[in-house]
Amino acid sequence: MSTTTATAPTKYWSGGKSPFNVEYGKLMMWYFLMSDAFTFGAFLISYGTTRFATTGWPDPNKVFQSFPGLGAGYPLLFVSLMTFILIISSVTMVLAVHAGHNMDKKGVVKYLIWTIIGGLAFLSCQAWEWTHLFHEGAWWGRNRFPNANGTISTTNFANFFFTITGFHGFHVFSGVIINVVMLIMTLMDKFEQRGHYLMIEKAGLYWHFVDLVWVFVFTCFYLI
């Protein structure tokens, strides 16, 4: 990067070439992700504002403490599993993009399948957690969990939790759909015909963004 700019500092703005040195679709994916970051940021900041404006807040370790098959009393365990599933699926996505660079169709197919499996596993975890919390008495407009000090809590905790994790889950879902489409296109040799796998990179950017958002959601809801 630094060597390119040092040898010809004005090259990128002299026309005839993308000043950002990426193709159009990838640049637009970056801009889309930037706008999406503001959407998620606005959600999380409104959650923060409400939390700052409220006396007392439920203790996440008391709310999210169940694990399928083990029962209650395991705080942070299930969400750690979800976090690692998403990180690993992000890694397999990078490997798919990498295989695409080397025009390795078999590698792309293999790693895309693993990424899709990771995405579906994450969605299943989320479905289980939502169902569990629903049966525990939390839903939009409904919250049976007391504040950390035992006082009556607001329903805002449940409202923000379901809205934000729901919006994130919807992104994971669309990411899985996009990856399935990429897999089908790869299997149909669409990218071989084009001579490049740049489409996989754009899908990869979206998928990593979903992982990135989870880093923030995980911290804001489960840890802090």
Add this chain to the structure above:
Amino acid sequence: MEHSTSAVLHQDHNVGGGTKEIWKVTIILSVLTIVELGLGFWMMGMPDGGLRYSIKGAIIILMLAKAFYIVGYFMHLKHEIRNLIMTVVVPLLLFVWFIIAFLYEGNSYHNLKNEYDPYYKEKGTMQMEKKEHGEGEHKEEEKKPEPLH
């Protein structure tokens, strides 16, 4: 556009660290997550105070470090040219104002309510009743915890 696509293809082959870098970043992200979880466990049951807030601060710093590694290496932004990095990162600086302004606002609203709204202040001290004591008016409270605001 066709022209720029082929130009990009040539450029891309000599940037990035390949599979070795991917595994390195994977390990860094896993370690950061494990440290975060360790801090989370340590913080459990700790009373509010300086130490708890410091741990929360540390968790936020680790979160930002994870975000840096995901965006920089997995999303490849660190290996892109400066123009692209700036066009993505500079608008995100709005978040600095966004976070400070709105958290300050929330805190101020909280203080005002506690100062001028005695009903709100009193509600904040009401205990959520356990099922065993569920008789008469208490049962009503337990069934329908009203929003505080």
